[in-house]
Amino acid sequence: MWLRQAFVVDPSQNLAVERDIVLKDGVIIEIAQNLQPEDVRAVLGLSNSEQIPQVNAAGKYLFPGLVDAHVHLREPGQEDKEDIRSGSRAAVRGGFTSILAMANTKPVIDQRALVEFVRIQGQRAGFAKVYPVAAVTKGFKGTELVEMMDLFEGGAVAFSDDGQGIQNSEIMRLALEYAKLTACPIIAHCEDNNLAGQGVMRRGEASARLGLRGIPASAESVMVARDVLLAGETEGKLHIAHVSTKESVQIIKKAKKLGIDVTAEVNPHHLLFTDEDISLTATAYKVNPPLPTRADQEALIEGLLDGTIDMLATDHAPHTWEDKAKPFAEVPFGINALETALAAVWQGLVAKGKLSIQKLVELWSLKPAQRFGLPAGMLKIGAPADMVLFDPDYKEEISAANLESKSLNTPFLGKEMQGFPVMVWVDGKLLLENRQIIDVKN
Amino acid sequence: MKWKHKDLLDLDVLQAEEIEHILHTAGPMKEILQRPIKKLPTLRGKSVVLLFYESSTRTRTSFETAAKILGADTTNFSVTQSSVNKGESLLDTARTLQAMNVDLVIVRHASSGAADFLAQELRAGVINGGDGQHAHPTQALLDLFTLKEKLGGFQGKKIVIVGDVLHSRVARSNVLGLKKLGAEVVLVGPPTLLPAEMNYLGVKISYDLDAELPGADAVMALRLQLERQQNGLFPSIREYAKLYGLNLERIRKTGKQTVVMHPGPMNRGIEIASDLAESPLSVIDEQVTNGVAVRMALIYLLIGGASSDVA
Ligand SMILES: [Zn+2]
Numbered sequence: 001m002w003l004r005q006a007f008v009v010d011p012s013q014n015l016a017v018e019r020d021i022v023l024k025d026g027v028i029i030e031i032a033q034n035l036q037p038e039d040v041r042a043v044l045g046l047s048n049s050e051q052i053p054q055v056n057a058a059g060k061y062l063f064p065g066l067v068d069a070h071v072h073l074r075e076p077g078q079e080d081k082e083d084i085r086s087g088s089r090a091a092v093r094g095g096f097t098s099i100l101a102m103a104n105t106k107p108v109i110d111q112r113a114l115v116e117f118v119r120i121q122g123q124r125a126g127f128a129k130v131y132p133v134a135a136v137t138k139g140f141k142g143t144e145l146v147e148m149m150d151l152f153e154g155g156a157v158a159f160s161d162d163g164q165g166i167q168n169s170e171i172m173r174l175a176l177e178y179a180k181l182t183a184c185p186i187i188a189h190c191e192d193n194n195l196a197g198q199g200v201m202r203r204g205e206a207s208a209r210l211g212l213r214g215i216p217a218s219a220e221s222v223m224v225a226r227d228v229l230l231a232g233e234t235e236g237k238l239h240i241a242h243v244s245t246k247e248s249v250q251i252i253k254k255a256k257k258l259g260i261d262v263t264a265e266v267n268p269h270h271l272l273f274t275d276e277d278i279s280l281t282a283t284a285y286k287v288n289p290p291l292p293t294r295a296d297q298e299a300l301i302e303g304l305l306d307g308t309i310d311m312l313a314t315d316h317a318p319h320t321w322e323d324k325a326k327p328f329a330e331v332p333f334g335i336n337a338l339e340t341a342l343a344a345v346w347q348g349l350v351a352k353g354k355l356s357i358q359k360l361v362e363l364w365s366l367k368p369a370q371r372f373g374l375p376a377g378m379l380k381i382g383a384p385a386d387m388v389l390f391d392p393d394y395k396e397e398i399s400a401a402n403l404e405s406k407s408l409n410t411p412f413l414g415k416e417m418q419g420f421p422v423m424v425w426v427d428g429k430l431l432l433e434n435r436q437i438i439d440v441k442n
Numbered sequence: 443m444k445w446k447h448k449d450l451l452d453l454d455v456l457q458a459e460e461i462e463h464i465l466h467t468a469g470p471m472k473e474i475l476q477r478p479i480k481k482l483p484t485l486r487g488k489s490v491v492l493l494f495y496e497s498s499t500r501t502r503t504s505f506e507t508a509a510k511i512l513g514a515d516t517t518n519f520s521v522t523q524s525s526v527n528k529g530e531s532l533l534d535t536a537r538t539l540q541a542m543n544v545d546l547v548i549v550r551h552a553s554s555g556a557a558d559f560l561a562q563e564l565r566a567g568v569i570n571g572g573d574g575q576h577a578h579p580t581q582a583l584l585d586l587f588t589l590k591e592k593l594g595g596f597q598g599k600k601i602v603i604v605g606d607v608l609h610s611r612v613a614r615s616n617v618l619g620l621k622k623l624g625a626e627v628v629l630v631g632p633p634t635l636l637p638a639e640m641n642y643l644g645v646k647i648s649y650d651l652d653a654e655l656p657g658a659d660a661v662m663a664l665r666l667q668l669e670r671q672q673n674g675l676f677p678s679i680r681e682y683a684k685l686y687g688l689n690l691e692r693i694r695k696t697g698k699q700t701v702v703m704h705p706g707p708m709n710r711g712i713e714i715a716s717d718l719a720e721s722p723l724s725v726i727d728e729q730v731t732n733g734v735a736v737r738m739a740l741i742y743l744l745i746g747g748a749s750s751d752v753a
Contacts, residue, residue, distance in 0.1 A: 205641065207639065208608070208642050209614075210554060211614060212555075213575075214639070279558075280555030280559070325533045327554070327559050329553045329554060
């Protein structure tokens with residue numbers, strides 16, 4: 001396949017320029033400027049009479065497939081919200097070709113058979129590549145470590161009790177220590193349960209005004225501080241999920257200066273919404289960690305630009321509409337994000353000049369691929385052809401009719417957004433065309 | 443004035459003139475309450491549902507009395523009698539009420555936003571009878587009515603609200619109303635129950651009751667939920683009463699014939715001493731009477747429409 005005149009953005013090669021790309025057998029076999037049909041025939045080994053399948057990509061960007069380090073697919077156990085198939089289709093529709101599936105399913109992913117189940121379900125579906133994250137503690141109880149080596153051999157790429165924080169500091173210390181056997185990072189969901197209490201949004205004037213119980217910023221920041229100290233002491237590998245406070249950013253920055261092996265992610269909703277956007281009936285905005293203040297948001301964007309925060313991640317957390325059709329305090333936390341996140345960041349940050357396209361791709365493809373050791377994040381010759389053709393002008397209304405996810409809990413529902421993937425390939429196989437998933441039979 | 447709101451969820455969306463209009467309408471309603479036969483045909487054929495997820499005999503009875511005097515049919519959909527106990531969701535309850543074609547729903551619920559949620563789901567009008575820590579607009583309106591009767595107006599009047607402001611929907615709604623009508627409001631309580639985020643209200647915050655009492659035209663004590671002490675928000679009931687409890691001796695520091703209010707039910711000897719609650723300064727019983735009058739006014743304005751005159 002010959003992709004012509006795409007504007008290729010690949011930070012791994014410092015590339016942001018028009019190029020032609022040739023694929024064969026799921027792999028990129030040529031990247032060059034202005035290829036001629038005879039060049040393409042030569043690399044593909046086609047005779048002069050054979051047609052070259054080609055795509056005209058002029059005016060569009062080509063990114064390496066995005067990698068999302070934080071996705072909740074709900075299978076096994078809560079398939080009414082999402083399953084591995086629907087979630088990995090939604091991922092492709094959103095431009096993600098590799099995703100990390102969190103372990104807080106029912107049951108939680110704390111045994112090898114379960115890790116293998118998630119991995120194999122991902123392969124059966126055949127859309128985005130699904131990499132399982134295994135639990136840190138058995139049953140998410142926060143008391144005993146899982147069999148990390150066995151889970152690693154079963155396909156886990158990281159360990160996390162995401163969905164809840166590990167309250168016992170000694171268990172967290174042991175996890176960071178023991179996980180060194182696997183070289184996988186521990187992904188920390190930083191939340192002190194006592195400080196968070198029964199809170200449902202960030203504590204501050206907005207929560208006071210709405211009469212909603214507040215979660216103080218410290219509920220996250222004290223755990224970020226604890227975990228980087230433990231990572232320093234153990235020389236373990238730590239990844240901080242969904243950073244949302246300015247104090248967390250300061251702590252991570254300091255930790256990196258000290259040489260601690262820590263990376264961090266930020267979710268688009270924390271960059272684009274604040275606690276002031278919440279109203280009592282807007283339950284789609286209820287998320288954990290809660291939407292930050294304006295000052296936090298500025299610190300998060302600064303941290304993203306100066307390298308303190310390493311990557312973007314969606315924290316895609318689907319919930320059914322009836323889960324969310326309740327008073328604010330009673331609905332579950334979570335935002336459905338895979339199919340809107342890229343457009344949201346495009347419109348909210350890139351189009352406004354706050355984030356360069358190169359940086360966007362680095363944060364959402366190269367960096368997470370590197371941190372979690374995935375074969376992704378670059379468009380080099382020989383690399384798997386996981387690719388996104390992105391049209392910055394494409395507009396779409398977010399609606400139940402076009403979402404692939406089983407759930408609709410997005411603040412963007414009913415709104416028009418701009419900047420979407422129009423073609424997506426995974427291992428060279430075209431899975432999205434004209435914003436429609438191409439069904440595969442495996 | 444033409445009434446244009448379908449619901450009453452809080453005072454934030456009302457103009458000062460609209461609040462005045464409610465208080466004005468409550469005047470003749472209070473007169474009706476003094477009559478030997480308290481029954482009007484005004485709302486005959488209208489159905490009012492009382493949907494109380496938190497038990498509050500006082501508030502429910504006040505609304506029920508108000509609706510009945512105006513001639514409406516009332517239905518109690520309270521916790522013990524309905525499917526609420528069987529775990530039916532608020533959404534399904536709303537669907538049921540919609541199908542029953544009721545005219546007005548009065549809701550009390552432990553979750554902030556429950557009234558807003560119902561108002562969004564229902565064609566019927568909704569009156570918020572108290573939602574979580576968010577709002578209690580009818581309590582605020584009856585307090586405003588009482589204050590207006592006692593003080594004549596709000597301009598230049600100093601109102602001190604003391605207690606657990608953080609968790610109080612009564613305090614929130616009162617401050618919104620008092621500010622709109624031009625009163626000076628001071629909030630008093632310990633820092634744990636009056637944290638910095640309450641500055642959103644844009645009124646003075648103080649930890650020192652005795653320093654704020656001088657010049658106060660009215661003092662409102664808030665009900666203290668005793669479990670706050672168990673949750674560590676203050677060290678003891680004893681220390682709380684010492685620092686923030688109202689009593690007759692303390693109220694003399696205002697240097698005025700101060701109006702003393704409490705939304706009830708009282709924890710006597712904690713936020714208010716009996717000597718003060720039973721004194722002529724206390725308007726606590728009148729607040730109850732005024733509650734019925736104000737709720738009559740609201741029900742009338744919301745579903746009385748262009749029907750016959752009130753008085
Ligand atoms: Zn989390």
